[in-house]
Amino acid sequence: MRVFLAGGSGVIGSRLIPALAKAGHDIVATTRRAENLDHLRERGARGVVVDVYDAPRLAAVVKEARPALVLHELTDLSDFDTEANARLRRAGTANLVAAAEAAGVDRMMVQSIAWAYDAGDTPATEDEPIAPDSAVEAMEGSVRRMPHATVLRYGMLYGPDTWYAPGARMANAVAAGLMTATPAITSFVHIDDVVAATVEAIDWPDGAYNIVDDEPAPATEWLPVYASGLGAPAPGVAELPEGAPRGRGASNAKARAVGWVPQYKSWREGFPRRS
Numbered sequence: 001m002r003v004f005l006a007g008g009s010g011v012i013g014s015r016l017i018p019a020l021a022k023a024g025h026d027i028v029a030t031t032r033r034a035e036n037l038d039h040l041r042e043r044g045a046r047g048v049v050v051d052v053y054d055a056p057r058l059a060a061v062v063k064e065a066r067p068a069l070v071l072h073e074l075t076d077l078s079d080f081d082t083e084a085n086a087r088l089r090r091a092g093t094a095n096l097v098a099a100a101e102a103a104g105v106d107r108m109m110v111q112s113i114a115w116a117y118d119a120g121d122t123p124a125t126e127d128e129p130i131a132p133d134s135a136v137e138a139m140e141g142s143v144r145r146m147p148h149a150t151v152l153r154y155g156m157l158y159g160p161d162t163w164y165a166p167g168a169r170m171a172n173a174v175a176a177g178l179m180t181a182t183p184a185i186t187s188f189v190h191i192d193d194v195v196a197a198t199v200e201a202i203d204w205p206d207g208a209y210n211i212v213d214d215e216p217a218p219a220t221e222w223l224p225v226y227a228s229g230l231g232a233p234a235p236g237v238a239e240l241p242e243g244a245p246r247g248r249g250a251s252n253a254k255a256r257a258v259g260w261v262p263q264y265k266s267w268r269e270g271f272p273r274r275s
Helices: 013-022 034-043 055-065 082-102 135-143 169-175 191-201 219-230 253-257
Strands: 002-006 026-031 046-049 069-072 107-113 148-154 156-158 188-190 207-211
Touching: 002 013, 002 055, 013 026, 013 034, 013 191, 026 034, 026 055, 034 046, 055 082, 069 082, 082 107, 082 135, 107 135, 135 148, 148 191, 156 191, 169 219, 188 191, 191 207, 207 253
Parallel strands: 002 026, 002 069, 026 046, 069 107, 107 148, 148 207, 156 188
Antiparallel strands: none
């Protein structure tokens, strides 16, 4: 299958290219920077330079690629700018969907998040609502305009090259004692499991899927384990401030029902460990 991978040089995209190629797919992958083209080619894709906000250029390259599937793995978090990422989810996704429609593509898959659900006391399932009037809702709504749409709601990413890798943003914050263990709940997923699930999802029925591990957990449980694996001081413990989000885990039962089995069934297996 010809796959148009929007976001080929990102943390997920760069790992997806060889996995997609191994599965027999032909990949055209985007980057905003010409210096990344060699990297994309070495990974197994034909690279194309395009900015998702340049709608005419985007429409032209999608039409030229003639894909059967547009795979949306674009984010804008390199500077930890949540407003930039929200703009990409709204305006960038709208441009990508419009380009796919103009090119006659009828299928899209999109990277979403598993922590956008409304509050609840049990792990969220895919048929529950996500935060209304949010950039995530707008992004998913745009993609669902396609005749065939798959929404992959990834949990909090960890593993190599993520914010949770040793020496990266979260690891440095923990080492500096800047993070406190609270009862807020998180569902994690290892980057390797995200890649495997995304490739497998090409053969799944349309719809939304939570791509998370088996063990949603409060920070009072996972943060001390993470800190210990980094060789960092044990974090302090605190209650959440009044009105602060309490977090919510997500259920992976639907993805498991179509055959996905995470290699790292719990963050306990995948977090860094002291040598």
